Amino acid sequence: MALHAEAKMQPAPALTPMDRLTELLAPELADVERLLAERAASPVATIPDLSSYLIAAGGKRLRPVLTLASARAVGGKGSEAVNKLAAAVEFIHTATLLHDDVVDDSDLRRGKAAAKNVWGASASILVGDFLFARSFTLMTETRDLRILDILSRASCVIAEGEVRQLAALGQSELALGEYMAIVEAKTAALFEAAARAGAYTATNDDTVANAMGEYGRRLGRAFQIVDDLLDYGGLTAVIGKSVGDDFREGKITLPVIYARETGSAEDRKFWDRVMGDRDQHETDLAHAIHLIRASGAADRTLETAREEAAAARGALTRATPGEFRDQLALLADQTITRAF
């Protein structure tokens, strides 16, 4: 009995802001899942097979959560339009992943074999096109031209950024501005569009919607910068299977830019060889991680992400006070704590 009371007194394990938002948005997210399955349906079996391989595999549904939470944080009560928008955003993201796998020639995605390794590159390209087209059908159904305007522009920026990143491959150096432009395009643009369009489903106030867009944009930047740091094990992690993708693909990211900046002549030669010439040997990744941590580049990268997260938090002043605003603020903090 005493034992039982004690068990009851024990605090529940702390929910992350994503957990809590997912809990708060459960009915809407269920409807988004239904839309994702329904709109990926096709008599051509490869389409649902390949889509559900990626979509059912899940990921965290970060972008739909951001879309829905942004609407709720500016007074929204939930609507069919915002659910369709959230599904459309996830489709755009999934289409991008499918094309990225082919472009990067990645063999793994979300811990599983990349779709292109199962169904082939051609199917990945075409099913990506299908999901992208479906996302526009969903958005058209919202009958809100602001949504179509925001998302079609974001889609241009995303594709443009991917081409920019492609053109940067094989360079041994990358300017900070060019790196940030890539981050802006490949991650921040869709986060911004999701949050801004989400807000427009609940408000006609441009200032409020733009502030939510700025929240999304800054959150996306923080998120991507930390992702890039995690690809070198973050601040402390031991080298595991899940690190080194960018390194192997010769993608220069912020940890490398900072490490190079303060590195010795010998260090620069190392970066030229492994990133510029893509001449990589067995211990090179470990050495890269060592340089990134020892030079302070890892800390500096995290500091840059922290500034973005703080800016995201700051943009929330236009949101309606309440749990959604609070959880979105915590979500910005969480992007940083992931790095440890």
Add this chain to the structure above:
Amino acid sequence: MALHAEAKMQPAPALTPMDRLTELLAPELADVERLLAERAASPVATIPDLSSYLIAAGGKRLRPVLTLASARAVGGKGSEAVNKLAAAVEFIHTATLLHDDVVDDSDLRRGKAAAKNVWGASASILVGDFLFARSFTLMTETRDLRILDILSRASCVIAEGEVRQLAALGQSELALGEYMAIVEAKTAALFEAAARAGAYTATNDDTVANAMGEYGRRLGRAFQIVDDLLDYGGLTAVIGKSVGDDFREGKITLPVIYARETGSAEDRKFWDRVMGDRDQHETDLAHAIHLIRASGAADRTLETAREEAAAARGALTRATPGEFRDQLALLADQTITRAF
């Protein structure tokens, strides 16, 4: 003097309906060209370089002409919206070509090296994505949700059809219905959407817009069937460099379906080997062409196309009498005369 008069009397060389429509629509087509160049612009040089490689290379601008002529044939006077729509349709078509080249691994497009052989498959995929996104931005600017609805649905059908065609590769037989579904998706869907959405820029009458859509759809079917026949040299042409693409890629088209249907057991073995197993030798294409012509399959294919062209003509009864309607009717006939 007499000579001069005689020279004046000589009829000008007959204009094809495409020539005449291009002449009638010259100011609008010039604006479409401006939009195509303007909206393919980007600070990321690969995007305009690769786009203009395909877009400046030209092609006949059949889809923009169809879009603009459809609007004029139902009483339209020309508008910014229809020009934007025409440019959007051409972007969707170009994006599809870029992705097709990668999927089919074609080395030639419009008589030049395929873009993927110049810029690489990754750039072709991503620039295709960019142009597709830009097409939706253009359509959003028309502020007409009917246009977005029609074109986003057509884009789904196109991508779905491409996956269907991919799944059909390596089969030695293809049902007639499956072939027509592929034709519908890969060509007729965009022709239909262009003509129907074009009409909606000039009329709110659903019956009229749907009739123009039916014209576009039937025209697209006739056009694609004749294209597939031309890939085996049409009715009479000698074997040149420009034939045999479908054959080499193992794509079963109507001439093969018909030739197989009436062929001997030996002929079927031949088709199984060259299409199913893709085991092709030097004289096989010539033999395929021989079988297609000798069996009457070429004539029968053209007859099928002729029925589609007649249906296209028939759909024009809802259009406004005048030169645009007349030229569109002649355009349907022209799809057939191409085969000779």
